[in-house]
Amino acid sequence: MERRTVFFVSDQTGVTAETMGHSLLTQFDGQAFRQVTLPFISTVDKAQEAVRRINATGEAEGVRPVIFSTLVQEDLREIIKRANGLFLDFFDAFLGPLELELKLKSSRAQGKAHGMQDVGAYTTRINATNFALANDDGAVTRDYERADLILVGVSRTGKTPTCLYLALQYGVFAANYPFADEELETGRLPAALTKHQRKLYGLTIAPERLQQIRNERRPNSNYSSPSQVDFEVRTAEAIFRRYDIPCINTTECSIEEIASRILDRTGVERRLRP
Amino acid sequence: MERRTVFFVSDQTGVTAETMGHSLLTQFDGQAFRQVTLPFISTVDKAQEAVRRINATGEAEGVRPVIFSTLVQEDLREIIKRANGLFLDFFDAFLGPLELELKLKSSRAQGKAHGMQDVGAYTTRINATNFALANDDGAVTRDYERADLILVGVSRTGKTPTCLYLALQYGVFAANYPFADEELETGRLPAALTKHQRKLYGLTIAPERLQQIRNERRPNSNYSSPSQVDFEVRTAEAIFRRYDIPCINTTECSIEEIASRILDRTGVERRLRP
Numbered sequence: 001m002e003r004r005t006v007f008f009v010s011d012q013t014g015v016t017a018e019t020m021g022h023s024l025l026t027q028f029d030g031q032a033f034r035q036v037t038l039p040f041i042s043t044v045d046k047a048q049e050a051v052r053r054i055n056a057t058g059e060a061e062g063v064r065p066v067i068f069s070t071l072v073q074e075d076l077r078e079i080i081k082r083a084n085g086l087f088l089d090f091f092d093a094f095l096g097p098l099e100l101e102l103k104l105k106s107s108r109a110q111g112k113a114h115g116m117q118d119v120g121a122y123t124t125r126i127n128a129t130n131f132a133l134a135n136d137d138g139a140v141t142r143d144y145e146r147a148d149l150i151l152v153g154v155s156r157t158g159k160t161p162t163c164l165y166l167a168l169q170y171g172v173f174a175a176n177y178p179f180a181d182e183e184l185e186t187g188r189l190p191a192a193l194t195k196h197q198r199k200l201y202g203l204t205i206a207p208e209r210l211q212q213i214r215n216e217r218r219p220n221s222n223y224s225s226p227s228q229v230d231f232e233v234r235t236a237e238a239i240f241r242r243y244d245i246p247c248i249n250t251t252e253c254s255i256e257e258i259a260s261r262i263l264d265r266t267g268v269e270r271r272l273r274p
Numbered sequence: 275m276e277r278r279t280v281f282f283v284s285d286q287t288g289v290t291a292e293t294m295g296h297s298l299l300t301q302f303d304g305q306a307f308r309q310v311t312l313p314f315i316s317t318v319d320k321a322q323e324a325v326r327r328i329n330a331t332g333e334a335e336g337v338r339p340v341i342f343s344t345l346v347q348e349d350l351r352e353i354i355k356r357a358n359g360l361f362l363d364f365f366d367a368f369l370g371p372l373e374l375e376l377k378l379k380s381s382r383a384q385g386k387a388h389g390m391q392d393v394g395a396y397t398t399r400i401n402a403t404n405f406a407l408a409n410d411d412g413a414v415t416r417d418y419e420r421a422d423l424i425l426v427g428v429s430r431t432g433k434t435p436t437c438l439y440l441a442l443q444y445g446v447f448a449a450n451y452p453f454a455d456e457e458l459e460t461g462r463l464p465a466a467l468t469k470h471q472r473k474l475y476g477l478t479i480a481p482e483r484l485q486q487i488r489n490e491r492r493p494n495s496n497y498s499s500p501s502q503v504d505f506e507v508r509t510a511e512a513i514f515r516r517y518d519i520p521c522i523n524t525t526e527c528s529i530e531e532i533a534s535r536i537l538d539r540t541g542v543e544r545r546l547r548p
Binding site: 004010012013014015016018019022023024027028029031032037039040066070071086088091093094095097098101102104106107108122123126129130133136158160161163165168169174188202216246254255256257259260263264270273 | 277284286287288289290291292293294296297298301302303304305309311313314340344346361362364367368369371372375376379380381382396397399400403404407409432434435438441442490528529530531533534535537538543547
């Protein structure tokens with residue numbers, strides 16, 4: 001199959017262009033793409049250099065590239081637009097209608113989305129990340145008073161990455177507490193958790209999938225044996241029912257999806273926007 | 275100032291709609307926005323319920339909302355489009371031109387962008403996150419053979435959140451090693467690091483900003499004193515020069531920006547796309 005190169009061009013990090021481009025590209029199964037990010041294209045020189053690179057790629061591959069761009073400045077957009085490729089700019093498409101609707105001119109300033117204008121947001125994110133790290137895996141620090149959420153479940157259901165994602169993406173303070181022998185044998189939760197019952201959210205997973213994940217980590221151990229995994233998942237789900245803890249099955253979910261569903265269902269407020 | 279409500283409507287997590295909307299909204303300084311995410315709008319019923327909510331908000335506030343949406347299915351888009359608001363859908367704007375260019379029909383399948391189609395990508399992300407956690411702050415595990423990058427610098431320059439962001443966003447394996455008394459007194463790096471010199475990347479920061487950050491953590495300590503902070507930053511920068519370690523000043527950078535600049539400058543390959 002003929003491969004086509006896709007460029008993500010941005011005057012900033014390129015995260016928005018990548019996010020936008022990626023969701024569109026996944027709609028075309030029948031095409032292979034090579035993805036190249038050109039971030040920090042913030043001057044005329046850099047824009048001209050980007051055009052040269054895009055054109056050279058198109059000539060070498062015999063098929064013109066697709067360009068997803070997020071360029072705030074019109075003069076830079078105009079330069080990239082002249083490259084020989086399909087040019088899809090996100091500000092180009094949406095700033096006009098927004099200006100009309102809001103009856104305001106946009107400031108057309110670079111780097112607002114991911115810059116450091118907002119020291120408060122930076123601090124929130126760092127604090128939330130530190131909170132997640134300090135309150136990971138039922139560790140010594142159990143600062144559950146400050147938690148927005150406490151994720152519970154057996155080992156390897158996705159609690160740690162979900163907490164970190166909630167911190168970095170949304171500034172949400174999420175702790176996690178893995179069910180260990182004590183909870184699994186008694187089917188009961190410690191007072192440290194029941195005190196904060198309304199903050200608890202359960203993660204569960206299909207036993208077959210969990211076994212596969214654990215087996216990669218510790219092959220042929222009791223930890224990854226079908227009987228142990230079955231027992232743990234069943235007991236965890238019984239605990240969720242006993243304590244009326246809402247829960248999500250993570251078997252088919254990405255980390256973004258787990259995080260987003262939990263926020264949606266609990267109504268926990270995002271402290272940051274991506 | 276009249277506040278306007280913005281809805282992010284998505285058949286999936288809403289991350290793409292939020293990212294897209296946020297970069298546009300930051301271009302309008304003169305307007306206050308209230309932001310509401312309506313994720314997982316994947317059925318006609320849910321879409322109609324979203325329209326009711328959008329319309330009720332518009333009526334209550336006396337100004338029609340802005341709707342950023344990422345809805346793959348045309349029938350759902352058509353429903354949301356009928357809400358009384360400014361409707362900006364991302365697939366609406368870009369899928370048509372892409373189909374023409376690629377000479378392919380899009381699959382118009384929900385949830386490709388952040389679903390779990392790709393178990394390999396999920397595993398990469400989890401492994402990269404575990405790697406960042408295990409190799410955080412020069413901890414016991416120093417699995418630098420597997421590292422794509424090793425971030426170095428003094429305490430509180432942003433190493434840990436950058437490593438976690440690189441893992442979660444891009445699947446990049448990033449370790450971090452904080453300069454402690456030993457490095458700062460001798461101005462030399464241990465063999466564990468010099469062995470992997472080409473993987474090292476330095477983080478530095480303005481002393482005034484570092485002092486402010488450290489003072490929030492441990493007020494009135496030696497750790498946050500101007501003389502100590504000055505000494506540490508100066509010594510770290512001397513180490514970067516001595517060992518020819520590229521470095522970034524994080525004073526005015528968001529975590530996304532630090533991560534993106536490091537990937538751009540080192541050429542380290544993203545293992546995942548957002």
